[in-house]
Amino acid sequence: MQYFDVFPRWPIEPVRAQGCKIYDKEGNEYLDFYGGHAVISIGHSHPTYVARLTEQLNKIGFYSNSVLISLQDEYAEKLGKASGYPGYSVFMVNSGAEANENALKLAAFYNRRKKMVAFEHAFHGRTAAAVRVTDISKYWTTNVMDLETIFLPWNDIDAVRNTLKNKDISSVIIEGIQGIGGIIVPDPKFLQELRQICDETDTVLIVDEIQSGYGRSGKFFAHQYAGIQPDIITIAKGMGNGFPVSGMLISPRFTAVHGQLGTTFGGNHLACAAAIAVLDVMEEENLVENAARVGEYLIRELKKLPGIKEVRGHGLMIGVEMETPIKPLRDKLLFEQKVFTGATGTHVFRLLPPLSLTKELVDEFLQRFKISMARG
Ligand SMILES: Cc1ncc(COP(=O)(O)O)c(C=O)c1O
Secondary structure (H helix, E strand, C coil), rough: CCCCCCCCCCCEEEEEEECCEEEEECCCCCECCCCCHCCCCCCCCCCHHHHHHHHHHCCCCCCCCCCCCCCHHHHHHHHHHHHHHCEEEEECCCHHHHHHHHHHHHHHHHHHCCCCEECCCCCCCCCHHHCCCCCHHHHHHHHCCCCCEEEEEECCCHHHHHHHHHCCCEEEEECCCCCCCCEEEEHHHHHHHHHHHHHHHCCCEEECCCCCCCCCCCCHHHHHHCCCCCCCCEEEEHHHHHHHCCEEECCCCCCCCCCCCCCCCCCCCHHHHHHHHHHHHHHHHCHHHHHHHHHHHHHHHHHCCCEEEEEEECCEEEEEEEEEHHHHHHHHHHHHHEECCCECCEEEEEEEECCCCCHHHHHHHHHHHHHHCCCC
């Protein structure tokens, strides 16, 4: 049997990783400014994380949600404190798309409405409802087209007001910062007014913090720059530092009803151990503050370089829009300078390094970036 070939891949095979560094089969060392799609939060193979998962695996790795799993309560308490949402509940599932799928469902259980609103250039995942609120039509399949979705222009509050006024929209879903769309930060005033209109029309506001959350933006959640509180917040990626785990933070306005949501793997012992270890390390090493500080430095220094049209983002979620297509430069960075970066579209680098990044590694990155540009 062979693997179903649906992704383009680099001809590089990492076999070991530590902190912000990756090592391939040939022994080459790479700087990781991509974090494997923004997943690596506390750094690769962090000793606390490895110890916690190993210890858990030696006790009990999995049992289903038919029994008590007090690790879920421990995680919930820590997450409430770390995120600034102690009054919310958490429900754990396994991937970003699944978290959004459940959020859209919970909204519809709540207000019994059908239609969903999302924004132009949004990406929310690849399961049925999540892909239907993703503004990339080539991902849509015939069997999701009956899910009614309206895409609105970014930051256009009049369009929101007009669309929600009939009170027939179940939920509005928006990324804390658009990731795959190009690292686009929403206007705080837009988010504040969106929150208000959702309240007035009893529409559920879902903020997808799967990429922008968990400290990446320099605050625990990117929407906290606008001072709003969504009804549901979805999380994944950095939450498990590579262990497949995701979830929703759910406002107290929702009543938990047995049977409405379910999962076999969600919230299992190992997943909880991973998620707890991540929060412990984030707290011990002040990684949210580190992301803010080091990210600010990286953004400031990038802005000084030639050939760059715009640098966008917050913390360590950074979009670098170049004046020319980035492929030659990205290839040079990867194959000659040994730096992993992300991309979106043809002109934008997406930098999503581990939150434990240091100023020294930023300098190293900038040096390699400049060499690659000079050789371009
Ligand atoms: C904002 C956002 N939402 C949802 C997803 C989907 O997550 P997953 O691939 O874990 O299903 C992603 C993945 O890139 C994302 O960036």
